[in-house]
Amino acid sequence: xxxxxxxxxxxxxxxxxxxxxxxxxxxxxxxxxxxxxxxxxxxxxxxxxxxxxxxxxxxxxxxxxxxxxxxxxxxxxxxxxxxxxxxxxxxxxxxxxxxxxxxxxxxxxxxxxxxxxxxxxxxxxxxxxxxxxxxxxxxxxxxxxxxxxxxxxxxxxxxxxxxxxxxxxxxxxxxxxxxxxxxxxxxxxxxxxxxxxxxxxxxxxxxxxxxxxxxxxxxxxxxxxxxxxxxxxxxxxxxxxxxxxxxxxxxxxxxxxxxxxxxxxxxxxxxxxxxxxxxxxxxxxxxxxxxxxxxxxxxxxxxxxxxxxxxxxxxxxxxxxxxxxxxxxxxxxxxxxxxxxxxxxxxxxxxxxxxxxxxxxxxxxxxxxxxxxxxxxxxxxxxxxxxxxxxxxxxxxxxxxxxxxxxxxxxxxxxxxxxxxxxxxxxxxxxxxxxxxxxxxxxxxxxxxxxxxxxxxxxxxxxxxxxxxxxxxxxxxxxxxxxxxxxxxxxxxxxxxxxxxxxxxxxxxxxxxxxxxxxxxxxxxxxxxxxxxxxxxxxxxxxxxxxxxxxxxxxxxxxxxxxxxxxxxxxxxxxxxxxxxxxxxxxxxxxxxxxxxxx
Numbered sequence: 001x002x003x004x005x006x007x008x009x010x011x012x013x014x015x016x017x018x019x020x021x022x023x024x025x026x027x028x029x030x031x032x033x034x035x036x037x038x039x040x041x042x043x044x045x046x047x048x049x050x051x052x053x054x055x056x057x058x059x060x061x062x063x064x065x066x067x068x069x070x071x072x073x074x075x076x077x078x079x080x081x082x083x084x085x086x087x088x089x090x091x092x093x094x095x096x097x098x099x100x101x102x103x104x105x106x107x108x109x110x111x112x113x114x115x116x117x118x119x120x121x122x123x124x125x126x127x128x129x130x131x132x133x134x135x136x137x138x139x140x141x142x143x144x145x146x147x148x149x150x151x152x153x154x155x156x157x158x159x160x161x162x163x164x165x166x167x168x169x170x171x172x173x174x175x176x177x178x179x180x181x182x183x184x185x186x187x188x189x190x191x192x193x194x195x196x197x198x199x200x201x202x203x204x205x206x207x208x209x210x211x212x213x214x215x216x217x218x219x220x221x222x223x224x225x226x227x228x229x230x231x232x233x234x235x236x237x238x239x240x241x242x243x244x245x246x247x248x249x250x251x252x253x254x255x256x257x258x259x260x261x262x263x264x265x266x267x268x269x270x271x272x273x274x275x276x277x278x279x280x281x282x283x284x285x286x287x288x289x290x291x292x293x294x295x296x297x298x299x300x301x302x303x304x305x306x307x308x309x310x311x312x313x314x315x316x317x318x319x320x321x322x323x324x325x326x327x328x329x330x331x332x333x334x335x336x337x338x339x340x341x342x343x344x345x346x347x348x349x350x351x352x353x354x355x356x357x358x359x360x361x362x363x364x365x366x367x368x369x370x371x372x373x374x375x376x377x378x379x380x381x382x383x384x385x386x387x388x389x390x391x392x393x394x395x396x397x398x399x400x401x402x403x404x405x406x407x408x409x410x411x412x413x414x415x416x417x418x419x420x421x422x423x424x425x426x427x428x429x430x431x432x433x434x435x436x437x438x439x440x441x442x443x444x445x446x447x448x449x450x451x452x453x454x455x456x457x458x459x460x461x462x463x464x465x466x467x468x469x470x471x472x473x474x475x476x477x478x479x480x481x482x483x484x485x486x487x488x489x490x491x492x493x494x495x496x497x498x499x500x501x502x503x504x505x506x507x508x509x510x511x512x513x514x515x516x517x518x519x520x521x522x523x524x525x526x527x528x529x530x531x532x533x534x535x536x537x538x539x540x541x542x543x544x545x546x547x548x549x550x551x552x553x554x555x556x557x558x559x560x561x562x563x564x565x566x567x568x569x570x571x572x573x574x575x576x577x578x579x580x581x582x583x584x585x586x587x588x589x590x591x592x593x594x595x596x597x598x599x
Contacts, residue, residue: 016105016156018091018204021080023073023114023166024144025097029058030071030232030278040139048139061096062275067103069094070274074235074282075166076114077227079191086197097147104154109204111151113183114166118144119175145181152182161203163187167250173212184208189215192225219255226259226267230274233323236267236313238281239289243298244328246371246384248419248454251284258292261309265316272318278351279313280323286368287331287338299389300570301331303338310342314349322349324368327414329403330388333559336406337575343410356492357446358411365411367448372400372416375436376429383422390563390570397436398554404445413492418451418485420478423465425454430477431546437484438548446492449485476522480545483526 026040039051051058062070072080072094083092093103104111120141151162161184164172169186172178178186187199195215202209217240218224224237241256242249268279283289288298290305314322324346332339347364354365373387374380380393388399407414418433437449453474454465474482525544529536540547557577560568568579 012101012103012105012108014105015107017093017103018107019083019087019093019110019112019200020100020103020108021072021076021092021094021112021114022069022097022100022147022151023076024118024140024147025059025061026140026143027073027114027116028061028069028071028096028232030234031058031060040143043139045137045139045142048142051139063096063099067095067099069096069099071230071232071276073114073116073166074227074231074237075191076112077229077231078225078237079112079114079165079196080229081225081227082191082196083200086200097143097150100147100151101154104151104156104160106156106159108156108160109206110200111160111162112200113147113151113162113164115144115164115168116166117141117168117171118148118164118181119168119171119177148181148183157182159206161185161209163199163203163209165191178211185210186212187215188212190217190224191215192218192223217254218257221257221259224257224259224263226263228267228270230271230276234268234271234276234279235282236264236271236279238264238283238286238325239292240284242284242328243288244285244384244386244389246373246387248373248383248422256288256292256298258289261312264309265312268313268316268319272316277318278321278323279316279319280325281310281313283325283327286325286327296570297390297567299330299334300567301335301338303335303341303572306338307341307345311345314345319349321351322346323351324366327368327370328387329370329372329407329414330391330399332403332406332412333399333556334390335572335575337572339406339410339412343412347411354413354492357408357413360411365413368412368414370414370416370447372447372449373419374422374429375400375433376425377432379422379425379429379432382424383419390567391559392562395554395559395562397432397439397551398559400436401439401443401445401551401553402556402559404440404447405443408445413446413448415448415450418449418481419454420451420481421474422454427475427477430475430481431548434477434481434484434546435548435551437481437488439551439553441488442550446488448489450489451482451485474522476526477546479522479526480529483530487530487532 040048043051064070076094080092080094095103100111117138117140120138148162151157162182163185164183165187169188172181172183173186173188177183184203185199187196189195193215195213199209199213199215224240226237237259239256239258240251241254242251243256264281271279287301287306289309290302291298291300294302296302310322313319343366346366347360350364350366352365352367353363355363357363358365371384371387373384375397377394377396380387380396385393387393388396391399404414420430440447525539528534529539529545536545537547539545554562555577557579560571560577561579563571563579571578
């Protein structure tokens, strides 16, 4: 049965469920791949037709026999698992937004909504919808509002409370959209917390809930719950926290925990059992797993533990595809052998094909999400001083280049986020980032660079800071950075004779008919650069754009020599390029690493 075969207007049988859990349609779908979800979070509603043409069946969802959801976002599944510790299975249901009316009845006391980006004010959504002149209504926001309106207009609305959780709840509290969306309470934090039960108990008793509740995060791996049901994209949690302490980051505020291997694999098997053929291990940095709270600092990866875990995941019967989650780039410089051996295990299971870039026999590629954020050392010192550890942040451009060399050599082509318009960002900072982007291009390396306008996220150390707030405030250099990134990103799709011409004409057409009045005067020449209307070198000579200067990049051996002497003993001799004064017997160190935390 599919959700599109139902009308969504039936009256709930048996009085409805006590607790109904749902999420926006665009955050539930998983059959069209990650690309469509990222697009719907970023593109304005008037471009939905493009996605409809590319993915005509994206709205078709699989239901269980009782019309409950066959798959849901991982956060919703964790909430369901948490609630089932207190409530009977007959009291709790996960359903698709168009089916909520079939489960809400006079008995219902809570409708819980898990959401990631309900109002479209996250990094990517704000900038790309604004570029196209529709900042207030990305596709995801449209469907989220449609879901909230359905819940708000339900005939039993006066008898239940609407509780919103997930990583997007802050958007409702910060914009004070409670009344508009019909939300009673936003819960920030993990649903495993006992504090979560207090919120639900109050709602079931019919109490007026506080607008916003902060609940605690588990501090041990034993306290993290693993669902026994299918999740969207086969997401299985691997770690929480990161440890690099970037000042703009919310997840890094969470405790650094790597989760038990047996529980990870059990959830992988649960996904497969319920029909999921794809798995993605959710993490803020895949390379810390197996090295948290051991005698070795987490930024020296535990090669053996990681290889064993990922091999077990992709070799689980029924797993046909595996997609990488978040990572950092410094570990690729620290241990290139780890990258090589992970590639041997993971590439064959990747659903991503990049014929223009990949040397794999079937052109498969791995595309982890990695934070670049800036190419400016000065900005890095202000907002992410530990991003490059074990290397000093002064070496950030060299770490990025050498890391990309290792990754690209092994068919890893990461999606790298960039923050544009961060507080106190100067033209010199933007030039430094452009220098790094041009250096990547000059060396024939590749990453998908994803530039986004700075967004001050709640509870971070930069939540009170203010940078660029809308695209019209961007300087010509900032526009050039964004357009240069996207010009480079299109390279894998332009290996036909006609593609460059189509992009050039399309970009110029949009500029003429819509964009030239939307984004300020600084947008014009960067857009011409994006469209290849004139050679970049000529535009630079005319003073219209900045031509990035070549950078001096340290070799890997020179980089390893910048590691603090007290930390050099954690480097592995088999990776080569060792500094002359390691300070410890290497065979002994390898034994220490191998025994420092394999689960």
